[in-house]
Amino acid sequence: MHTATATSAPCPACQQALRHLVLEGHYAKSVEVELCTACYLVWFDAFESVRLSGLGWVQLLRAMVLQPASRAVLPPNMACVRCRKPLSAVRNQTRFGHTAALECEQGHGQLQTFSLLLAERGLLRQVLPADRTSLAQEGRALQCLQCGAGEHAPQASLCAYCQSPLRMVDVPRLASALLVRHGDVLQLPPGANPLAMACRGCGHPLDPTTETSCPRCDHVLVWADWTSVRPLLDAVEPLLRAQQPRQAKPWGRRLREQQGDHRATQFHRWLRHANLVSRHDDGGQRGLMGRLRDWRNWLGLFVLGLVGWGFFR
Numbered sequence: 001m002h003t004a005t006a007t008s009a010p011c012p013a014c015q016q017a018l019r020h021l022v023l024e025g026h027y028a029k030s031v032e033v034e035l036c037t038a039c040y041l042v043w044f045d046a047f048e049s050v051r052l053s054g055l056g057w058v059q060l061l062r063a064m065v066l067q068p069a070s071r072a073v074l075p076p077n078m079a080c081v082r083c084r085k086p087l088s089a090v091r092n093q094t095r096f097g098h099t100a101a102l103e104c105e106q107g108h109g110q111l112q113t114f115s116l117l118l119a120e121r122g123l124l125r126q127v128l129p130a131d132r133t134s135l136a137q138e139g140r141a142l143q144c145l146q147c148g149a150g151e152h153a154p155q156a157s158l159c160a161y162c163q164s165p166l167r168m169v170d171v172p173r174l175a176s177a178l179l180v181r182h183g184d185v186l187q188l189p190p191g192a193n194p195l196a197m198a199c200r201g202c203g204h205p206l207d208p209t210t211e212t213s214c215p216r217c218d219h220v221l222v223w224a225d226w227t228s229v230r231p232l233l234d235a236v237e238p239l240l241r242a243q244q245p246r247q248a249k250p251w252g253r254r255l256r257e258q259q260g261d262h263r264a265t266q267f268h269r270w271l272r273h274a275n276l277v278s279r280h281d282d283g284g285q286r287g288l289m290g291r292l293r294d295w296r297n298w299l300g301l302f303v304l305g306l307v308g309w310g311f312f313r
C-alpha cells in the first residue's frame with residue numbers, strides 16, 4: 001500500500017537519511033513526505049495543507065511511532081532538504097492556535113515537527129489538571145510527544161528536555177480523523193464496537209470516538225505517549241482497508257442525471273409560462289395545438305399586437 005524507501009536527502013537535524021513515504025490522501029490523491037523517525041521531523045515538498053485520509057494518518061503514525069523518539073534536540077539552524085539553504089521560520093495560524101514550521105525561501109518545501117503537524121490539525125491538545133490526576137492514578141508519566149522524554153516537573157507545560165509544549169493526544173479528534181476513507185466516514189459494523197478501549201481505571205469499555213472519560217469511574221481517557229495510540233491503529237486499519245470507494249454509477253444513468261429532465265430547461269419554463277405547453281406530465285392529451293386553440297392565447301396575442309402597433313406607429 002505504501003512505499004517506504006530511504007532517500008539520499010539527509011535529515012536537516014541529525015544528517016541520517018530521510019525515509020520517503022507515500023501516504024494516502026483524500027479522493028485517491030497521494031501525499032509524499034520524507035520522515036526522520038529519530039528526530040520526529042516531517043518534510044513536505046508541497047506547501048498546500050496536507051489532507052490525509054484516515055489510512056494516510058494510520059500510515060504516518062505507524063511509520064513514526066514504531067520506535068520511540070530518540071530524544072533529539074533540534075539544532076537552531078536547519079537547512080532545506082533540497083537546496084541546503086537555511087530554512088526560515090513561519091508561523092501558521094490554524095483554528096487550533098498558532099503553530100510554526102520551517103520553510104525554504106526558494107519554495108522547495110516545509111519542515112515541521114511531528115507534534116506540531118498533529119497539533120495544528122487539533123489531533124493533540126493541552127494537558128489539563130484532570131489529565132494529570134488520571135495519569136498519577138495510573139502511575140504513568142506524561143511523555144513529551146515530540147522527543148519522548150518522560151521526566152518533567154509535576155505541573156510543567158514545556159518539555160524539560162526539548163522545550164516543546166507538553167501535549168496529549170486528543171483521542172476523539174484523532175479517532176474521527178482516522179475514520180475517513182474515500183471521502184466517506186467509516187461505517188462501523190453493527191454489534192460490539194470494534195474500537196472499544198478498556199478504561200484504565202476500572203476496565204469498562206469506552207468508545208474513543210465519543211467518550212473522553214469513563215461513565216462508571218470518571219477516570220479520564222489520557223493518551224500521553226505514542227504507545228497508547230497503537231491499539232487504535234490496529235483496530236482501525238483493517239476496517240479502513242475493507243472500505244471500498246463508492247461505486248461509480250453506470251455511464252448512461254449518470255448522463256441522464258447530469259442532463260436532467262428536459263422540462264427543467266429555461267426554454268421549457270418560458271413555454272410553460274406562456275401557457276404553450278401543458279404544466280403536467282399528463283398534458284400529452286392536451287398538447288401544443290390544444291393550447292393554441294385556447295381563446296386566451298389569441299386574446300393575449302391580439303393585445304400584444306395592439307400594444308406593438310401603438311408603439312411602432
Ligand SMILES: [Zn+2]
Pocket residue numbers: 011012013014015016036037038039040041
Ligand atoms: Zn533526524
Ligand SMILES: [Zn+2]
Pocket residue numbers: 080081082083084085104105106107108109
Ligand atoms: Zn530549498
Ligand SMILES: [Zn+2]
Pocket residue numbers: 144145146147148149159160161162163164
Ligand atoms: Zn521533548
Ligand SMILES: [Zn+2]
Pocket residue numbers: 199200201202203204214215216217218219
Ligand atoms: Zn472506568
